[in-house]
Amino acid sequence: MLVKKKYDVLIKEYEQELENNSADYQLLYNLGKLYEIKGMYEDEINVLGRAIDLKPDEPLFHVALADAYVKNGLNSPAITTYNKALSLDERNIQACLKLGVLYRDLKKLDDAIIAFNNAIKINPDCSYAFLNLAQIFMDKKLYDVAIMNLKNSLQINPNYSYAHFLLGKVYEEMGNYGKALLEFNKVKLINPDDIYALSMLGYIHLKLGNSKKALKFCRNAIMKDPNNVYAHLNYGIILLNLGDYNDAIVELKKVLNINPELVDANYYLAIAYNEMNMFDSAINALEKSERKDHRTFMMLGQIYKKKNELSAADKYFQKAVAMNPLDGEVYFELGYISKSMGKVNRAMELLEKAIELSPENHKAYNLLGDIKSEKGDYDDAVKFWKKSDELRPYEKKTDYINDDRKDLDGDIQRLRQALIIEPNSTRLHYELACILKNRGYIDEAVMEFKKVLELNPNDRHAQYYLDVLLKNSGFYDEEIEKWEKASTKKPDDINVLYNLGKAYSKSGNIERAILEWEKVIATDSKMYDAYVGLAFAYKAKGDSRKAIDNFEKALIIQPDNRDASLNLAKLYKNIGHLDEAAGLLKRMVKQENNYDFNFQLGLVYKMMGKFDISLVYFEQAFKYEKTSVDLLYNMSYIFLKLKEYEKSLLFAEKVIELDKDFGPAYYLIGNIQKIREKDDKAVYYLSKAVEKSPEDQFSYYLLGITYKNMGNGPDAIKAFNKAIGLNPDDVYAHTNLGMLYYDNGNLDLAIKEFQKAMIINPEDELVLYNLGLAFYDRKMIENAIAIWKKKVNINPNDPYVHYNLGYAYEEV
Template sequence: ATTIYQQGLAQASDTRDIRLALAAAFRSQQSYDQALEQFNAVLEETPDDADVFAELGVTYQAMGDQTQAEEAFNQIAQQAAADPRKIAQALTKLGNTYRDRGELAAAEERYQEALTTDPSYLGTYLQLAFLYQQQEKPDEALAIYQRAVEADPTSAEARFKLGQAYRITGDLDLAAEQFTQAVTLDPTRYNALLELGRILESQGKTADAIEKYAAAVAVNSFDQNARLLLGTAYRKAGNLDAAVEQLSKVLELNPENVEGAVQLGQVYISQNRTDDARQILEQALSVAARPGPVFFLLGEVARLQGDLPAAEQRYQEALAADPTLVDALLQLSDVYQAQGNQEAATQALDQALQGSSDDPTAVAGALTKLGNTLAAAGETDQAVERYREALTANPAYAGAYLQLAALYDSQSDPDAALAVYQDGVDALPDNAELHFRLGQALRRTGDAEAATTEIEQAVALTPNYWQARLNLGSLYEDANLLVQALDQYSQTVQLAPDSADAQFRFAQALRKSGQSQEAIAAFADLLEMPGGDAFPGAYLQMGLAYEALGQDDAAERRYLRAIELDPQSATAMYYLGDLYRRQGKLDDAISNFEQALAIDPSLAEASLQLSAAYRDSGDAERAQEIINQLTNDAAASPAVVAQAHIQLGVMALEASDTATALAQFRAAKKADPTVVGSYFQLAQILLQQGKPADALKQYTAAVEANPASAEAHFELGKALLRNSDDPRSAIDELEKAVEINPGYVEAYLQLSQALVLAGQENRAEVLLNRALKLAQRPELAARVLVQRGELLRQAGETGAAVSDFEAAIDKDPRNLAGYIGLGETFRDRDDLEQAISQYKRALLLDENYADAHVKLGNAYRDAGQYDDAVASLQTAVELQPDNAWYQLLLGDALLAADQPADALAAYQQAGEIEPAYNQDPSYFIRLAGAYRASDDVEQAMEAAKEAERLAVATGDTGEGALLVQAELQRSQELWQAAIDLYQTVLELNPERSQAVRGLALALEGQERNQEAVVQWRAYLKLAPRGEYIDEAREHLRRLVNSTG
């Protein structure tokens, strides 16, 4: 640098800045004489240059010549009178000179003069506040830093220093506010992030502190203190792997960082990596100025490895290095006790108590250890006294609460234990373990809601507390909150990948939420864990998952493997029997159910299924006998008794004994109102009796009795959809169903239909996409694809619709709706040949599928194959002779096939089947068409007038009926009557092209050709691709030629 600056001096005309830079470079090399030479050279050119005098003063200070430095600074004050900032800078530097010489009063005087000269100069505030801090005047320093921020609110340095001052005076909230402002103004100021982290950690907000420390490390990854703070916070939060990563980096940056080694040693001990801990700690011993904590941790390593003599030696070395290390005495007591030396153990505890008289925490720790010793010896009353004394010494000592409550639990006194845990939480609201233990205690009392609140708080305080997350997931699962349960189990598995219990619960929750394929994969992971292959429960759950996928053979193999591992597993026998019953292997099913009951007679589910199997095999007497035993079993749970009554009710329905069935279903509700099956059965009976409103009440009662039942919300949603034109209430219930059970594909299908009715087609498609991901059985996936295909077809996206229908058929070739959907889509495209082919494919699978015959008939009619259309629709009517709609469609086909008499008979039959048709204008228009085709104009006109009357009575215009009347009048060459009717129709609807055509023809009949020309031209504009376009052009050509 000096070489380049010297080259610049030789070339530049204005050398001031180069000389100043060269002088500064010489000064940094401690070449003070050369630096002074350059500064003086500048002064020769600009004698009043205050900046140069300031640099001279700094140089003299560096040389230790305070007199010359002071003289230079005084020179600035004399020469820079016109510039207050330079005077303030000079006075500040002069104040620094006095401060460095120990003349603190003179320094303060100069700083105050500087502030009087230029109150906006930030440097003076910072130096004066620092002076006050040196003098241990925190209040005065705080006031000056506050003035500094007022002088320059945008200064990150000023806000950082003010934050530190607030922290020193104990005002942490204001300190955090200033540190946050400092980071906002200067995101690279990582020390402010560290300060924020310290404050948050002191407030028990470890997770938030970690976020700040991590941000600081991201700014400066080479700061060992930042990594030490981050690693220590990770250790406190239980994230041991992350702690190891950060603390190892500390030692890479500085192998002699003893605190980093101590923290890393503690982490290794927590991970049971005792050899790694010993290696790190022994390395730290060689450089530790205060080796007491290192010796202590080495004692912990030896104790954990079972080397009690080595542990004793290390604890003694720790005490020799630091006699106040009470923890060493406490652990030494444990070692003596383990060695059977009760006298030495008691002596060590007494020493700990004496040595910690000024430290409440140490006293509480010693008393708690003494309580543990007494409890282990069976002297529980004295142990309780010691724990109570510990809490008196330090009410914030968590260990005493935990040990005292655990002692009460061991004595089967849950109320006392619960009270202690509650006291602990009240005293230490930020202690995650106390919240967790209180939650567990509350759960044991049956207060699941309060338990959930406490364990949620434990997780919030320590997000990596996997045991708390595991228990929280279980609580959510019990409450049917499967989404929340899955979230907790998933995070638990990540935090504790070696926990078989966590993996099992995660996989089981996946299965319960309908994610069978994912559940199987998770159970497979469990089986690969050490000892996992011998876990019968995993095979049972895998079997259930395979059943949900329709893979019965795979399910059977898993159940058999579970029985092989545990031949006395009644549950495995039950599941296998249930599979056999569903497959129709009733003898095998009965055998397995009976074996399950022989192992565990209290397995009520097996009794229920055994009864059902006997009923399926035709032995109703034996079935009823088993169920009666259950209903009379005093030991049976209310839910089991309710299920038994439901089964009795089903058996009564099969015997056509509705009264008995009703009585049984009501008895089921009384036995256990939360078993929703009884409500569903009652609702079905009411629906069959034509009482939909009463049925709806049953579904509503089911939801009220068991609001956590996804099935209850689903059934209520379906009922509301049937009973109301407004789908919003149905949507609410169906959304609750999928919220409770996110894998409920049937609910997604119903919810999608409801959303379509509400005009929310886009959201309906989104839900069908989600259902398709969840539908892992091919048959169910095919149904989802068909419903989505129909939604796309209705939206006019025929290409995507065809893809969905074809995919549905690939997944389930027997899905008739897939073929029908394809046919309808091709019919929309006017590809009638393909449409007819698809309807025929459906009929090959089920020749009695009436709807397929109807759609085939419609397609034939569209194609002009009227005889085929009649044949197909006649088949549909034969299959469902009471279907009035099919009769109407048959009449339409017969009329198109020029069979008006038969068409009229079909229409009349439809009217007899469905009396409501006699109040429908369109029905009489059909009749009018049939009468007209039969040349019975009088009857046709009567029917058309009735259609008009009905339409007007319902508030309609009746234009369709009027058009039919006009056509009839024209067919009788009653031209003026026809013209009047056509004009009335066009007054009601000027866009009615058929009326325009009829009017033109009637005008021609009266030889009003010019007016006819006007109407034919109007027809061409209204219907440029209409059915009669060629006719209109021919009439226009002829009329124009004749009229000119």
């Protein structure tokens, strides 16, 4: 009924019914839910309050009223009302979860922990509660506890992509990039829409030294979402690390256009500017970064040193040493500055301190040698120079800069030195601006032309070149210019403001777009397009909550809008709100039965572990699109889970027909062949899987199992070691490797692997049983007894362990 009739019509019908039957609390509740869909939260609060007056002992009504309070920003009454629902039904898990989320949003983290733990007591299989607990412990930097909760969440629901994403983030923050890579790869496979996972894969590959893959993932993320701030940030950092400073600057500027609050982008921008000797731009970027750490002060000191502004350099190096008094490099820099300022004795003290902290610092020995030489202490000077030569690493210098560029760089340094003496010379600033322009240092050229115009506002040549540079750099945009002119004539015209925001968004200036669209909303709170624009803008900035809020407001205005519904559902899915995603998509699929809604519903139910329902929607999607690799792979996966092996095989083969490099499809086929005990075929496909996806731990593990079953111990050992290299916490790989060593008679290595497995999972019965056997055969009988007793405590009904314990006691 809700789908077929318009909400306004339904609201009128319900209101008329209530005139005749004002005591119908169920009707009041239904009317409240309709008011919620339309965004009429005050009316919703009113009718739900009336429903509660008529039936005060109904927890459902209290939860709905608390939800309405939250939507209206009334947090205190919301908390009270959720607690009232729990007083009526202490097992109301929805009230627990919603109360926990509200406490978490209000930064009342301890109260949130209590609420989520209560939800787990009600339902120990509530993966969403474990995930929320993990997020709280991540905020508290308690990473081990966060990992434990995320693993609990994934044990309940292995396809919960957001839990894998958060686990990847925890590992990344801990510097464990290998494990982070595994988790982000799982996200990519489970949820192909997750742009943030693609971006993080780029960043992780950079950290692991794989620049090609890093670039590939970030470019892929940007192709899928051209305004995604983290994709551009990670891409900029990758380019910076590769020494591609010009392109890095372009990407990092895009980041700041999208989200000026992401101040880390300014820090990386400063590094790029500094590497290109664009010192004023670097200083400006560092100031905007608002960072007050050791590295920032160090960089500022080095920049001012290059600019020959020694007092400023000394000041920042002093700040750096205050932040980290054990950094020998800072003492060297201070020593260098002191020598340059004629403070020789101070320089010697600082250089000696540099050597004390960093005995390998050849530059400090060399500079001490220079000072001693100047003082006439030639024997000491020679000693220091010799020491410097011993420590100096052999460096083969490759010069890729052509002679013309060298000459230009020399002219830049000459003009900068001249400007220290004559800072107000328009001629020197103009010459420097022209050389910087020719050298490609556009930002610094712009700054120099502006200085010329400050000194002489009538300099037409400087004005001409400044206009050209700004236009070529994208500072001028015809569309923006057109709508800005229109907005000066019609400052209150919402269509003009909307189109100005659209022009800014198109040019990548997301922050300005947001500003214009907020003006539209302030003038007309019913403009659908402005809410959608804001939703996409906040999504680009990485602010999922504000993006969701604006999509929801857009759907209040146009409840059946396809694009807003689809994008909102994807956002819900990507941040782990699977019930909300499913509810919205099911409503939309009744109105428009198409590929996108069915495919997304299939993914959502797959993430919930409801494979039979997932398959229904994937099969519907297949009617509309028969060549989507993502769909075909997911169908193959679901058929495998449902043990329909022929169909799984058929769809995996279709994937390979379309994309012969799609490693996970080979894994599925290898898995099916292993299940069918066709080991030779399994080895072939699993070998293909690891060839196409070298980071695929599961393929290596399954390959190891297959080789082990075939009696091929050496290859099995290699495969298990590969799996462990990718994931050192793979308890099954350690266990199987231990069993292989045991069978080979290599008891010490077997014990070592079983012990590693036991550290990961102290209650794994197979590990305990086999470790006991290895200890027993190694004549470490007391150890064997202790381990087997532990297994008996876990499972007292295992006859084999009792039998072995009997033998062990006889030995004693």
